Amino acid sequence: MASKAPRHEMPCQDAVARAKNFNEVALGYPQEIAVEEAKRCIQCKKPKCVEGCPVGVEIPQFIKQIAEGNFLEAAQVIKRKNSLPAICGRVCPQETQCEAQCILGVKGEPVAIGRLERFAADYEMAHGTTKFTKPAPTGKKVAIIGAGPAGLTCAAELAREGHAVTVFEALHVAGGVLMYGIPEFRLPKAIVQKEINSLKDMGVEILVNQVVGKVTSVHELLENGYDAVFIGTGAGLPYFMNIPGENLNGVYSANEFLTRSNLMKAYNFPQYATPIKVGEQVAVLGGGNVAMDAARTALRLGAKDVYIVYRRSMKEMPARVEEVHHAQEEGIQFKILTNPIRINGDENGNVKSMTCLKYELGEPDASGRRRPIPIEGSEFDLPVQTVVVAIGQGPNPLVTTTTEGLALKKSGNILVDEKTLATSIPGVYAGGDIVTGAATVILAMGAGKTAAASINEYLKTK
Amino acid sequence: MYSIVKRRQLAESIVLLEVQAPAVAKKAKPGEFVIVRQKEDSERIPLTIMDFNPEKGTITIVIQEVGYSSALITRMQEGDAFLDFVGPLGQPTEIEKYGTVLCVGGGVGIAPVHPIARGLKEAGNKVISILGARSKDLLILEEEMRAVSDEVVITTDDGSYGIKGFVTHGIQAVLDRGEKVDAIWAIGPIVMMKSVANFTKPLGIKTIVSMNPIMVDGTGMCGACRLDVGGETKFACVDGPEFDGHKVNFDLAMKRAAFFRNEEALVYNNFKCQCAKEGK
Numbered sequence: 224m225a226s227k228a229p230r231h232e233m234p235c236q237d238a239v240a241r242a243k244n245f246n247e248v249a250l251g252y253p254q255e256i257a258v259e260e261a262k263r264c265i266q267c268k269k270p271k272c273v274e275g276c277p278v279g280v281e282i283p284q285f286i287k288q289i290a291e292g293n294f295l296e297a298a299q300v301i302k303r304k305n306s307l308p309a310i311c312g313r314v315c316p317q318e319t320q321c322e323a324q325c326i327l328g329v330k331g332e333p334v335a336i337g338r339l340e341r342f343a344a345d346y347e348m349a350h351g352t353t354k355f356t357k358p359a360p361t362g363k364k365v366a367i368i369g370a371g372p373a374g375l376t377c378a379a380e381l382a383r384e385g386h387a388v389t390v391f392e393a394l395h396v397a398g399g400v401l402m403y404g405i406p407e408f409r410l411p412k413a414i415v416q417k418e419i420n421s422l423k424d425m426g427v428e429i430l431v432n433q434v435v436g437k438v439t440s441v442h443e444l445l446e447n448g449y450d451a452v453f454i455g456t457g458a459g460l461p462y463f464m465n466i467p468g469e470n471l472n473g474v475y476s477a478n479e480f481l482t483r484s485n486l487m488k489a490y491n492f493p494q495y496a497t498p499i500k501v502g503e504q505v506a507v508l509g510g511g512n513v514a515m516d517a518a519r520t521a522l523r524l525g526a527k528d529v530y531i532v533y534r535r536s537m538k539e540m541p542a543r544v545e546e547v548h549h550a551q552e553e554g555i556q557f558k559i560l561t562n563p564i565r566i567n568g569d570e571n572g573n574v575k576s577m578t579c580l581k582y583e584l585g586e587p588d589a590s591g592r593r594r595p596i597p598i599e600g601s602e603f604d605l606p607v608q609t610v611v612v613a614i615g616q617g618p619n620p621l622v623t624t625t626t627e628g629l630a631l632k633k634s635g636n637i638l639v640d641e642k643t644l645a646t647s648i649p650g651v652y653a654g655g656d657i658v659t660g661a662a663t664v665i666l667a668m669g670a671g672k673t674a675a676a677s678i679n680e681y682l683k684t685k
Numbered sequence: 686m687y688s689i690v691k692r693r694q695l696a697e698s699i700v701l702l703e704v705q706a707p708a709v710a711k712k713a714k715p716g717e718f719v720i721v722r723q724k725e726d727s728e729r730i731p732l733t734i735m736d737f738n739p740e741k742g743t744i745t746i747v748i749q750e751v752g753y754s755s756a757l758i759t760r761m762q763e764g765d766a767f768l769d770f771v772g773p774l775g776q777p778t779e780i781e782k783y784g785t786v787l788c789v790g791g792g793v794g795i796a797p798v799h800p801i802a803r804g805l806k807e808a809g810n811k812v813i814s815i816l817g818a819r820s821k822d823l824l825i826l827e828e829e830m831r832a833v834s835d836e837v838v839i840t841t842d843d844g845s846y847g848i849k850g851f852v853t854h855g856i857q858a859v860l861d862r863g864e865k866v867d868a869i870w871a872i873g874p875i876v877m878m879k880s881v882a883n884f885t886k887p888l889g890i891k892t893i894v895s896m897n898p899i900m901v902d903g904t905g906m907c908g909a910c911r912l913d914v915g916g917e918t919k920f921a922c923v924d925g926p927e928f929d930g931h932k933v934n935f936d937l938a939m940k941r942a943a944f945f946r947n948e949e950a951l952v953y954n955n956f957k958c959q960c961a962k963e964g965k
């Protein structure tokens with residue numbers, strides 16, 4: 224039976240070579256392997272995998288198309304539910320979503336759903352000619368704030384209904400974290416750009432360099448002819464540890480570090496004028512995707528020793544398994560059960576070391592994970608010249624504090640009706656990281672879609 | 686979009702540009718800034734709004750050449766356009782009726798002081814402006830500052846114009862003649878703002894400075910612009926750029942400003958060599 228065949232590995236750039244360049248690490252399935260992998264799927268009548276996908280991609284249907292060699296059709300099937308498959312196929316935490324539910328995973332290895340999704344999407348990008356037939360205009364106008372996955376998905380869905388959609392983005396390019404956060408070697412920017420161009424082809428207007436809360440406001444948009452507003456401004460506010468020495472030279476937030484490298488292309492310095500500096504020894508604080516991205520970026524920028532410093536154990540690490548695995552292959556060193564208490568500088572204010580404590584795991588805490596407890600007398604100095612703080616991000620208050628009447632949660636995130644994503648202001652909806660706190664691309668997209676459906680209903684009443 | 690409608694050379698390496706940016710002009714207030722990018726490979730650099738004209742839809746900026754990205758901008762001509770021009774950013778100046786205020790500008794820092802002085806004057810304050818420059822030919826915007834001030838005091842390092850000395854000597858002169866000063870705005874190089882703040886602290890005069898740390902996004906997303914203000918970390922782009930000068934840790938700010946010095950010198954030198962080759 225086909226399902227007994229082992230899961231197919233995806234070819235990758237050699238670990239030694241790739242640790243020195245910014246080209247994509249995972250190379251994607253060649254056609255024959257994609258077909259072979261697709262044939263492993265036993266086409267369940269009640270596919271569990273679909274339940275694991277936050278947007279309900281019709282997984283067995285698209286995989287069937289690949290197995291039969293109908294690659295363009297496969298992409299079409301995926302796009303019925305997910306408008307950015309080339310991106311999700313690369314960055315979704317499949318192992319905890321669709322693939323975690325795949326029936327083959329019970330006894331063996333699950334079908335590589337994410338890799339197949341990526342294959343179909345890439346094939347379509349290279350060969351496809353999806354034409355978009357513009358629907359009749361409804362005469363309704365919607366403003367979208369923030370061009371991350373939440374905002375872009377919401378925009379696409381609304382444009383499909385014939386509404387006039389304008390996206391307001393603070394930075395000079397659209398894409399949100401996909402452009403400024405996730406590095407080129409994991410998600411090539413050309414792919415994000417193609418997806419954004421196809422949105423523009425659908426008639427979506429994208430205005431960059433527009434900081435809502437400063438140049439305009441939610442209420443102004445409503446007064447100036449927009450019938451509804453969607454807020455998808457993400458979780459862009461970097462947290463620091465609040466330990467001594469955090470303002471020394473050489474301490475970056477992950478956002479700054481990654482924005483310099485990705486958005487401003489500092490990895491091409493001096494061809495691009497924005498500088499970035501890494502020492503020979505770099506410590507990255509945190510254990511999520513953001514930390515992995517920062518660590519692997521530091522390595523590519525020339526650091527000799529890159530440490531992930533994380534206060535729990537490998538098991539609790541929130542990063543995607545594949546990313547941790549790739550980081551280890553590339554030579555990132557994991558200092559687990561370790562937490563810094565102080566960053567030390569030299570006389571010029573540059574980082575020279577970090578003082579840390581060792582931890583052990585105690586009883587589970589509120590999050591269900593075993594609580595790390597410091598070991599007395601375990602203090603030690605780690606010589607580093609660069610520290611990247613990647614311990615999480617909060618909601619940026621620029622929009623939330625300038626919008627009168629917008630109800631917020633205690634955390635500062637926007638409070639919404641969970642079903643409709645309506646905020647406390649009629650006609651204003653919100654979704655993605657600004658509502659949930661830092662989460663995932665696919666959840667943000669799912670929110671964009673839900674909000675679009677609600678907005679569509681709302682506009683019928685206007 | 687963002688094209689230059691007027692260019693004026695104010696001094697060697699200091700240029701005034703009036704830029705078409707209607708949406709920004711409609712919202713701009715004294716104390717705020719913009720972030721601009723001249724072309725694809727340039728840095729995003731912050732520049733204070735020197736003037737704004739909502740009717741014409743223009744923003745005026747004054748920029749001094751100090752490195753690569755600023756050099757590109759000072760070489761722009763009327764009709765040229767910025768690739769990106771974002772704003773207004775930051776917290777506006779708290780314009781109120783204080784009484785007698787000193788508006789202190791050093792070097793290119795005179796430009797951002799201009800809208801603040803005008804705002805304070807319109808709010809009914811007596812505005813005494815103290816303008817400092819290294820020498821007479823580097824003094825900018827004297828006429829414009831006279832138009833928005835009750836009085837202008839000039840200091841030059843070399844004594845070629847006005848009082849010989851630093852802006853603190855100008856402040857001293859005003860205090861010496863018995864003027865009761867209620868608040869001071871001081872904008873210029875960090876060393877200047879530090880010495881003004883140190884000078885006024887024992888006198889208990891409220892002193893506001895406008896900090897110019899390295900920035901990237903200008904929206905509170907990256908934390909590059911962080912400062913220590915009274916022991917607390919603040920992001921200059923969203924919490925400032927104006928802060929209580931008696932609370933700012935200037936020494937830390939100076940060290941942070943120097944972090945990329947070698948890299949900045951490298952791109953600037955490459956650029957100057959290129960210009961020399963092309964005979965510009």
Ligand SMILES: Cc1cc2nc3c(=O)[nH]c(=O)nc-3n(C[C@H](O)[C@H](O)[C@H](O)COP(=O)(O)OP(=O)(O)OC[C@H]3O[C@@H](n4cnc5c(N)ncnc54)[C@H](O)[C@@H]3O)c2cc1C
Nearest residue numbers: 369371372373393399400404435457655656662663664667
């Ligand atoms: C380094 C990094 C790696 C990650 N890796 C993964 C991964 O592998 N897999 C995964 O699923 N998820 C990953 N994530 C998380 C994922 O990227 C986010 O959950 C997702 O991007 C959230 O989408 P969003 O649309 O809500 O917000 P964002 O992507 O943050 O987009 C918000 C947009 O709004 C704009 N904006 C903010 N304020 C304003 C304003 N006032 N006016 C106008 N525009 C504004 C921002 O500039 C931005 O473009 C990662 C995140 C980071 C930072």
Ligand SMILES: Cc1cc2nc3c(=O)[nH]c(=O)nc-3n(C[C@H](O)[C@H](O)[C@H](O)COP(=O)(O)OP(=O)(O)OC[C@H]3O[C@@H](n4cnc5c(N)ncnc54)[C@H](O)[C@@H]3O)c2cc1C
Nearest residue numbers: 730731732733748749752753754755897898899900942949
């Ligand atoms: C809120 C604010 C308002 C400002 N207003 C003005 C203004 O009205 N007119 C003016 O001429 N200058 C102003 N500046 C400073 C101006 O942004 C810098 O001179 C410019 O970024 C230097 O870029 P560069 O590539 O030419 O020089 P670089 O070679 O990059 O650097 C030269 C010097 O500029 C400083 N610098 C470098 N990058 C930045 C950055 N991104 N932000 C701030 N400083 C930096 C460095 O510390 C260094 O000392 C302002 C800065 C801030 C933060």
Ligand code: SF4
Nearest residue numbers: 276280311315320321
């Ligand atoms: S969108 Fe993500 S979760 Fe859904 S099927 Fe694709 S890879 Fe799996």
Ligand code: SF4
Nearest residue numbers: 264265267272325326
């Ligand atoms: S659960 Fe696995 S085997 Fe079943 S349809 Fe989904 S992918 Fe195929």
Ligand code: FES
Nearest residue numbers: 903905907908922
């Ligand atoms: S410039 Fe990025 S937070 Fe201020």
